[in-house]
Amino acid sequence: MEFCDECGSMMQGRDGTWVCTNEDCGFEKPKGDTAEFVSAGKQEDSGVIDVSDAEDQGMPKTTVKCPECGNMEAYYYMQQIRSADESETRFFICTECEHKWREDDH
Template sequence: MEFCPTCGNMLRYERRGGSRFFCMTCPYIACIKRQVEIKKKQLLVKKPLDPVVSKEDIPKGDETEAVCPRCNHDRAYFKSMQIRSADEPESRFYRCLKCELTWREE
């Protein structure tokens, strides 16, 4: 991938008579006189996801009637949190009293 030294946008490749890179935003053009070589391949590693709410975040004591999606138990701890922007509704997190599965409802 090559970038425009003038405006920083990604250059497009075009084969018209000869090969060249050109910028779609500004008039920059770079003629290619030799074969383009790939300099470096970067392997991306998938990072493990951290849970939004851990078991310690939902206090024991605030109980409600909520059916667990795993074991169908009808009681769970709950906690309401604002995890998105202020104009969005808050999310309610539950933890089953029986199997300790944590899930959320918005």
């Protein structure tokens, strides 16, 4: 599917040309000038995140019980680690013992 560079309306293919379906616009361009779609395929984990300086990075804090030491405060951040139609995963870092854990929505 192609969209008009001028007005954002849907384009229609005619004889090797994309033609804007908005009659007031009239924008046209050759079909060869389209952006290439690249599939991301299987998403991979983005790797290790250094959280040792969480406080220096201004990470927000929340009230949650650390499963390691029982402290009731932790830094948190959210990251998309599954497919786009799944909710983000919340990661916590204890402000006391720096234990790291995650919480998924189920």
